[in-house]
Amino acid sequence: MTINGNNDGLSRRDLIINSGKAAAGAAILSIGALNAVKTADAYEYASTFKYEKLDPHEVGQVTYENYFKRWCTSSVIAGFVEALKKKVGSSWKDFPIDAYRWGHGGMAGWGALCGTMPGAGVIIGLVTKNTDTAEEMTNDLAFYYSYTELPDFEPSKIIKAQIKHMTIAGTPVCHISVGRWMRAEGVAFLTDQRAERCARLAANIAMETTKMLNAWVDGKYAPKHQPLYNVASNGITSQNNCKDCHGQYVPSPNKTYETLKK
């Protein structure tokens, strides 16, 4: 497993090419150490936020409508909070929905994690109150986001534009996900169509989250996927589709990237 050695000059390509070798190690680790990573530290925590079963399409519709003002992260939160304010009340009543708007566009437009994911994560984390459950549910949600043709949400009334395509993002990374859809649809980022797509996608994520939380509150939620780290073969926090983004690219070892600590 080359990543254990002294590999100062090891390129990302080496890491990717060697992932087959690392896989063997990871497979062994997944039985022992990696499962330990998942479960050993799991614990319950207190939170004043309660959940009651909601109608997935209603949550999706409110999310969709909120997107055009609040963008991805806060629109997913709004979908839940508007409903839970009425149904549960208490802590949800003064929930600061917009305090999470910075999550949009992969964090302030940096294009990293799609903002719908932390939006859903905030709700999941607040209501499930168990680190393992929140981990399992956000992991399932990332699989749903990455490997489902989206968006298939149909708004009751289209706000911005007709759109033609659904795409499989292959990742929860914002700029890859939206870029693949833009390429399919043939439109630029600052278009009504792209906004419409992200609004419907946010609705889909809110709906899927609602379904998981509804099952959970009934004691029927069972995770659909292994934690990514248990099945990952890269020895790092990542998906297994390295070449999907990185291809054959060999980044030249750049010594300006690293300095010794004092």
Next chain:
Amino acid sequence: MTINGNNDGLSRRDLIINSGKAAAGAAILSIGALNAVKTADAYEYASTFKYEKLDPHEVGQVTYENYFKRWCTSSVIAGFVEALKKKVGSSWKDFPIDAYRWGHGGMAGWGALCGTMPGAGVIIGLVTKNTDTAEEMTNDLAFYYSYTELPDFEPSKIIKAQIKHMTIAGTPVCHISVGRWMRAEGVAFLTDQRAERCARLAANIAMETTKMLNAWVDGKYAPKHQPLYNVASNGITSQNNCKDCHGQYVPSPNKTYETLKK
């Protein structure tokens, strides 16, 4: 600007190669539409969470210590909450620190956005109460994260391991950031050294956030960077360093990735 046309078969490489052309369009847009994106929708929002000036190193130290139980996202939150519980009280007293733990490892280990960023973002969003301010501050923090040699935090007592290297991540993306550091240090992910690095990095992010919030509460915070989208030349939510990850890679147009909506 090819991304406006009908480009069903347009590859990511085309998008990247054409970014120069797109830049001209983006430069024009940045004066008009893109600035409008930033400011037109900005608004104040209510939140019961108050901030008082904190000692950056103390926040960093608590973050560092919490990392080994709570991982990146919740450890940054703990750094603030533990201090604000004592100094401000009220809403901070029953803050569910662990409700955000799923943000670790780029979201449940998926390697997307470094978990320290949403950790800091949660605090920034809750206390600044203005969508523009939260946007500016999280943007500045992403620049700090991406283009500073880190970690340079020195714990009062080392918990896990001595580490030798600092690296410039070039991005707030988890697996790139930690991968570059692992390559420099020559260690694998499941090592005491890597855990130590992420704990110190979390401390650095918490400290930088403290400094910004301290300036803000004194009315002295001024953003250091343009919103990325205003300076971006890619017509999408991303940094401008496309080739840093994608290189010369040409993804083959994969029709299974896209389907027409009913």
